[in-house]
Amino acid sequence: MSASRESSDRLLWRGMAWNGRRSGGSPRQVIVFLLCVCVWQSVAESLRYSLAEEMERDSFVGNIAQDLGLAPSQLAARKARVVSEGSQQLFRLNPSSGVLTAKESLDREEICPQSETCTLFFKVFLDNPLELIRGEVEVLDVNDNSPVFPEKEMVLEILETASPGSRFPLESARDKDVGSNGLQNYTLGSNLHFSLALGTKKDGARYADLVLERQLDREKQREIKLLLTATDGGSPPRSGTAQIRIVVLDANDNTPTFSREIYEVHLAENSPPGQIVIRVAAIDPDEGSNGKVHYAFTQTSERSRKLFDLNPDTGEIRVAGKLDFEETKTHDLMVRATDGGGLYNHCKVQVEVVDVNDNAPEIQLTSHTASIPEDAPLRTVVALFSVRDRDVGDNGRMECTIEGDLPFTLTPTFDNYYELRTSAALDRETRAEYNISIRATDWGQPRLSALESLWVQVGDVNDNAPAFSQELYSLWVTENNRPMVRIGRVQASDADAGSNARVQYALVRGEGAEQPALSVNAESGEVYVVRALDYERLRALEVRVRATDGGWPALSAQAVLRVLVRDENDNAPVVLHPGGESGAGAGELVPRWAPAGYLVAKVVAVDADAGQNAWLSYELAKATEPGLFRLGPHSGELRTARAVAERDAPRHSLVVLVRDRGQPPRSASATLAVALLRDFSDAHASLAHDPPPHEPDHTLTLYLIACLACVSALCLATGLAALLTKLRRDRRKRAEPLPTFPTAVADSEAGSLPRSLVYDVCLATGTLSSDFQFLGPLLPCLPAGVTLGVAPQRSSVCSQEAANFGEGGDLAAQAPFSKDTSPRPSEAACAASNGRELNNTSDQNPWLTHQ
Numbered sequence: 001m002s003a004s005r006e007s008s009d010r011l012l013w014r015g016m017a018w019n020g021r022r023s024g025g026s027p028r029q030v031i032v033f034l035l036c037v038c039v040w041q042s043v044a045e046s047l048r049y050s051l052a053e054e055m056e057r058d059s060f061v062g063n064i065a066q067d068l069g070l071a072p073s074q075l076a077a078r079k080a081r082v083v084s085e086g087s088q089q090l091f092r093l094n095p096s097s098g099v100l101t102a103k104e105s106l107d108r109e110e111i112c113p114q115s116e117t118c119t120l121f122f123k124v125f126l127d128n129p130l131e132l133i134r135g136e137v138e139v140l141d142v143n144d145n146s147p148v149f150p151e152k153e154m155v156l157e158i159l160e161t162a163s164p165g166s167r168f169p170l171e172s173a174r175d176k177d178v179g180s181n182g183l184q185n186y187t188l189g190s191n192l193h194f195s196l197a198l199g200t201k202k203d204g205a206r207y208a209d210l211v212l213e214r215q216l217d218r219e220k221q222r223e224i225k226l227l228l229t230a231t232d233g234g235s236p237p238r239s240g241t242a243q244i245r246i247v248v249l250d251a252n253d254n255t256p257t258f259s260r261e262i263y264e265v266h267l268a269e270n271s272p273p274g275q276i277v278i279r280v281a282a283i284d285p286d287e288g289s290n291g292k293v294h295y296a297f298t299q300t301s302e303r304s305r306k307l308f309d310l311n312p313d314t315g316e317i318r319v320a321g322k323l324d325f326e327e328t329k330t331h332d333l334m335v336r337a338t339d340g341g342g343l344y345n346h347c348k349v350q351v352e353v354v355d356v357n358d359n360a361p362e363i364q365l366t367s368h369t370a371s372i373p374e375d376a377p378l379r380t381v382v383a384l385f386s387v388r389d390r391d392v393g394d395n396g397r398m399e400c401t402i403e404g405d406l407p408f409t410l411t412p413t414f415d416n417y418y419e420l421r422t423s424a425a426l427d428r429e430t431r432a433e434y435n436i437s438i439r440a441t442d443w444g445q446p447r448l449s450a451l452e453s454l455w456v457q458v459g460d461v462n463d464n465a466p467a468f469s470q471e472l473y474s475l476w477v478t479e480n481n482r483p484m485v486r487i488g489r490v491q492a493s494d495a496d497a498g499s500n501a502r503v504q505y506a507l508v509r510g511e512g513a514e515q516p517a518l519s520v521n522a523e524s525g526e527v528y529v530v531r532a533l534d535y536e537r538l539r540a541l542e543v544r545v546r547a548t549d550g551g552w553p554a555l556s557a558q559a560v561l562r563v564l565v566r567d568e569n570d571n572a573p574v575v576l577h578p579g580g581e582s583g584a585g586a587g588e589l590v591p592r593w594a595p596a597g598y599l600v601a602k603v604v605a606v607d608a609d610a611g612q613n614a615w616l617s618y619e620l621a622k623a624t625e626p627g628l629f630r631l632g633p634h635s636g637e638l639r640t641a642r643a644v645a646e647r648d649a650p651r652h653s654l655v656v657l658v659r660d661r662g663q664p665p666r667s668a669s670a671t672l673a674v675a676l677l678r679d680f681s682d683a684h685a686s687l688a689h690d691p692p693p694h695e696p697d698h699t700l701t702l703y704l705i706a707c708l709a710c711v712s713a714l715c716l717a718t719g720l721a722a723l724l725t726k727l728r729r730d731r732r733k734r735a736e737p738l739p740t741f742p743t744a745v746a747d748s749e750a751g752s753l754p755r756s757l758v759y760d761v762c763l764a765t766g767t768l769s770s771d772f773q774f775l776g777p778l779l780p781c782l783p784a785g786v787t788l789g790v791a792p793q794r795s796s797v798c799s800q801e802a803a804n805f806g807e808g809g810d811l812a813a814q815a816p817f818s819k820d821t822s823p824r825p826s827e828a829a830c831a832a833s834n835g836r837e838l839n840n841t842s843d844q845n846p847w848l849t850h851q
Contacts, residue, residue, distance in 0.1 A: 047124070047135035049100070053108040053142055058101045061091060061137055064124060065098020068133070072098045078126040082135075083366060085121045091137070093124070108139045109176040116178050116204075125367065130381055132417065143181040143234025147173040149242035154228075156210065156244060157342045160218040161251040167197060168210040169334075169346060171299055173230035173240055180233040189227035194246075196228075210244065218248040249342045256282035256293045256337035258347040268354045269325040277308065277317040282337030282345055289340025298346065299334040308333060308351070317349060325355040326390040357395040357444025361387050363452040366417075373459040374428040382408065383420040383454055387440040395444035403437040403451075410438070420454070428458040429495040462500040462551025466492040468559040473545075475527060478566045479535040490525045492547035492557060500551035508544040508558060516543055518563060527561065535567040536608045569662020571608040573616055575670040578603070578656075587673040588638075596642045600629065600674060603636035605658040613662035621669060622655035629654060629674070638672065650676050 049062040064080070065072045076095040084090050092103045112118030117138065124133040150171050158168065175183040186208035188196045193216060197209045208228070224246040231239040258280065265278050284291045295315045297305055308331070309320040317333065331351040338344035367384040389396040400410050400418055407424035420436070434456045441449040468490065475488040494501040505520045518541070519528045525547075541563050548556040578588075578601065588601045607614040618636045623629060628648060630641040638654070652674040659667040 047133060048138070049135070050138040050140055051102060051106065052140045053106050053118075054144055055102060055105060057104050058092070059105075061100040061102055063098055064093065064100050064135075068098075068124075070098070072096055075126075078128050078131075081125050083123045083125065085123075090120060091122055106139050108141050108178075109145065111139060113176075123366075125384075130367070130384070132384075132413070134415070141178050141181050143177055143232060143236075143238060145176040145181075146238035147175040147183050147230035147232055147240035149173045149228075149230065149240060151242065153243045153245055155247060157247045157249050158212070158216060159249045159251055159341075159343060160216045162212055162216060164212050164215060166212040168212070169299060170208050170210055170228065170244070171242070172205065172207045173242070175230070175232050175238075175240075177232060177234065182232055183230055184233040184237075185231045187229045187231065188244075189229075191224065191226055193224060194226060216248050222248050224248070254284055254286045254290070254339075255343035256284040256339050256345045258282045258335075258337065258345060261347055263347060263349040264352065265349065266352045266354050267319070267323065268356050269323040270356045270358055271319050271323060273319050273321065275319045277319060277351060278349060280315040280317070280335050280337075280347055280349065282315070282347075284337075284339040284343070286339060286341065290343070292340045293337045294339075296336050296338070297333060298336040300332070303328065304331045304333055307331065310335065323353050325353045325392075326359065329353055355392050355395055357391055357442060357446065357448055359390040359395075360448040361389045361398050361440035361442055361450045363387050363438060363440050363450050365452065365454075368454060370455065371457040371459050372422070372426070373461055374426045375461045375463065376422060376426060378422055378424070380422045381419050382422065382436075382456055384413075384417065385420070385438070385452070386415070386417045387450075388416055389442050391442065391444060395442055397443040398440050399443075400438060400440045403439055406434055406436060408434070408436055426458050428460045428497065429464060431458065432497075433457045460497040460500055462496055462549065462553070462555060464495040464500075464549075465555035466494045466503045466547040466549050466557045468492045468545075468547060468557060470559070472560045472562060473527075475561070475563050476566050477529050477533060477563055478568055479533050480568060480570055481529055481532055483531050484519075484528050486526055486528050487563065488527050490520065490527060490545050490547075490559060490561060492525070492559070494549045496549065496551060500549055502550035503547050504550070506546050506548070508546050517541060518543055518561070520545055520561075527563075529563070533565050535565045535610065536571065538565060539610075540564045567610045567613055569609055569613040569660060569664065569666055571613075572666035573605045573607045573658040573660055573668040575656070575658055575668050576604040576606060577601075578670050578672050587675060589675050589677055590640070590644065592644045592646070592648075592676050592678055594640050594644045596640055598640040598644075600638040600640060601672060603631070603638060603656050603658065603670065603672075605636065605668065607660050609660065609662065613660055615661040617659050617661070619657050619659070620654060621657040622653070624649060624652040624654070628652065631656060644676055648676060652676070 047062065047064065047067055051059065051061050064082075065075050072095070075093075075098050080093060080095055080098075082089075082091050082093040082100065090103055090106065092101050093099075094101070108118045111120070118141070120137045120139060122135045122137070124135055125131070126133070154171055156168055158166075170186075173183055173186075175181075183206050186196055186198060186206070188194065188208075188210075193212060193214045195211045195213050197211045199207050199209065201207060210226075226244040226246065227241055228244050229239055229241050231237050263278055263280060267277055280295065282293045282295070284293050293315075294312050295310055296312060297308075297310055307319070307321040307323060309318045310316070310333075311318075315335070315337075317335075330353065333349040333351065334346055335349055336344050336346050363385055364387075365383065365385045369382050372380060372382060387398055387400060389398050398416070400412075402408055402410060402420075407422055407426060409421055409423040411419045411421055413419055420438070436454045436456060438452045438454065439449050440452075441447055469492070473488065473490050477485070477487045490505060492503050492505070494503055503525075504522045505525045506522060507516055507518065507520055509516065517529060517531055517533060517538075519530050520526070521528070525545075543561050543563075544558050545561050546556050546558050548554050590598065590600055594600075603618055605616055605618075607616055616636075617633050618631050619633060620626070620629065620631045625648060627641055628644070629638055629652070631638050636656075636658075638656075654672040654674060656670045656672055657667055658669070659665050
């Protein structure tokens with residue numbers, strides 16, 4: 001039920017509650033009650049309920065879901081909760097049913113002492129969206145307490161000379177109940193002398209004075225006992241009694257008299273103990289003991305008696321305890337002045353406690369969000385809290401601020417409730433958490449404050465892409481590397497946290513691009529070369545590397561990875577000139593009149609390597625005459641070191657060595673043939689090219705060794721067979737007679753050459769032909785003792801030819817080739833045959849030709 005209720009509505013509610021509790025209620029009353037509830041609900045601004053005190057635990061207070069027009073499931077979904085004001089939670093909300101119940105039995109006198117009405121306030125909090133609803137429960141009083149007098153017996157000493165109509169205050173009874181259930185009436189037992197006069201104090205409390213109706217006579221009755229009864233207005237009513245014992249005193253003409261009946265004092269609540277409050281004085285004109293006045297408190301609460309001290313001789317009232325404006329704002333002190341004859345008079349001292357700023361504000365946190373995402377929109381609610389100050393006026397007026405320059409702001413709502421909201425965009429990478437200090441300060445003097453600290457963590461979102469440490473990574477690798485060699489690392493960082501900061505690497509490949517020669521580890525960013533590289537084919541390669549984080553959606557960044565291939569000396573120099581298709585050495589023609597420094601040739605070589613590995617130097621490894629030629633070490637120019645002399649051989653073979661400067665160095669060689677000519681018309685005799693030596697083939701060498709062994713064995717066997725045949729022939733020859741020569745050489749069958757001819761033939765390499773010809777017929781030289789007609793002439797011719805052949809000079813001049821006089825095997829191939837038999841038949845051509 002929710003509505004603003006008038007007093008008549010409250011009475012109706014109370015009557016129906018009591019009627020329903022006592023008799024169970026009639027259907028008609030229930031219908032009327034529900035109609036009233038609906039009317040109240042339509043105009044409600046807050047939830048208001050009432051509950052009788054001393055109800056059992058978990059007693060029904062109201063149905064919040066029904067009053068708010070919400071289904072119980074909506075309350076559970078919106079996390080509905082009830083928070084009572086104060087430190088003690090008195091109510092419980094069942095989210096599944098929406099019913100508000102009391103957590104325990106409520107005692108109105110304990111919760112709201114000295115209060116006419118007892119209202120308990122609570123707040124209903126709903127989430128999604130955040131909603132706060134005020135509510136109040138009025139605790140209805142029931143007559144569960146009887147009036148109680150402070151003392152069971154009151155003693156009054158009254159002079160017998162007291163005149164009729166004299167009034168004597170009596171101790172008031174106290175009833176913890178309020179309203180109609182509180183103290184309503186006093187009655188006095190029947191007697192002849194006294195009656196009661198009832199009155200009401202400013203605070204509505206009832207009190208009774210004893211009024212003397214008839215003159216007392218001590219001699220007839222020294223003591224009178226009366227029964228005083230206090231009755232409340234409950235149904236059924238409760239009562240309490242006290243006995244009044246009246247002692248009749250002997251006559252005392254004068255009573256003490258105060259200057260004022262009521263003394264009003266304003267006292268600050270922070271007054272220290274011992275501070276004087278006021279001094280009351282009563283005057284008694286009597287003499288002796290009848291004129292000596294003593295002061296004492298009467299009809300004063302026990303609480304006030306503890307806070308104030310009255311000097312019985314001087315009438316000074318001093319502070320004896322700690323005053324608290326928030327607990328009690330007014331203290332009524334009744335002072336009785338009594339003389340020595342027993343006469344007394346009363347005055348009232350009203351002490352108004354003045355509030356001072358002695359209470360700091362209190363901050364009570366109601367709702368708090370410990371973590372918010374960094375992309376939360378502006379004005380996002382972070383926390384809800386309330387502040388209160390028990391002081392009043394400016395001392396209870398407060399203001400709330402946030403300490404420091406933080407992206408948060410405070411927004412007041414109602415009833416000193418504040419919302420903590422974001423006032424600017426949050427960035428976790430700039431600041432991951434905030435310690436928000438909220439200070440509540442009052443306006444009193446001095447100003448007091450309270451501080452509440454909240455920790456708010458900023459949740460990460462993927463709003464930062466990875467960033468490489470550099471835009472271009474330059475790495476080096478030496479060619480001919482082994483596969484999967486590590487050459488470096490790329491690194492990217494992400495300012496986010498958790499999975500949003502986990503970076504993975506990959507190479508960026510275009511569509512249809514071939515597999516790159518590089519690989520990047522997806523986790524560490526280490527760069528590997530997947531296959532061996534050749535500097536001569538690929539000197540540098542450039543790819544793009546992508547770094548992608550683990551957020552959603554994933555963010556990425558790219559960097560350029562440039563890998564430079566470092567050259568190593570893996571290529572030997574290549575000689576371009578001299579060179580030939582058949583691999584034979586090149587030939588150069590030099591005139592014999594060439595001076596020193598004559599450019600013979602230029603050796604041209606290249607190296608596929610780079611840098612120092614391609615720096616070439618030239619040198620002569622071999623030369624027929626080392627002093628005749630010189631080779632430029634850097635230019636490769638072959639020049640004559642001196643002028644060409646007639647004594648120099650006509651042909652020269654030079655081996656040129658070309659070496660690079662790598663580590664280890666590599667080299668190549670070339671053979672250059674140089675011919676010295678008198679006239680360039682002899683160009684037809686230019687040098688031929690020898691085939692360059694081939695690289696040894698180990699397999700072929702093995703085969704050749706095996707063949708050589710077989711041939712050697714065969715030759716040995718053949719030699720043995722020939723030796724045996726030779727021995728056999730020698731034996732036969734010894735047995736045969738010596739041969740007889742014919743008379744004419746032409747008719748002889750022995751041939752045109754002698755049986756035995758010793759000759760040496762040297763063939764120079766590089767000549768155009770290996771032919772040699774004997775231009776004239778050679779006749780055999782007959783042995784001594786043979787007489788022929790023409791024998792002397794033939795002998796002379798043979799001897800002359802043999803002599804010429806032996807000297808070699810004329811024969812060399814007549815031959816169409818030049819004889820090389822170089823003795824080295826690489827320069828000439830010499831064939832020698834000693835003691836060979838040359839047998840020619842008679843029909844053989846007299847011109848001997850040897851190819």
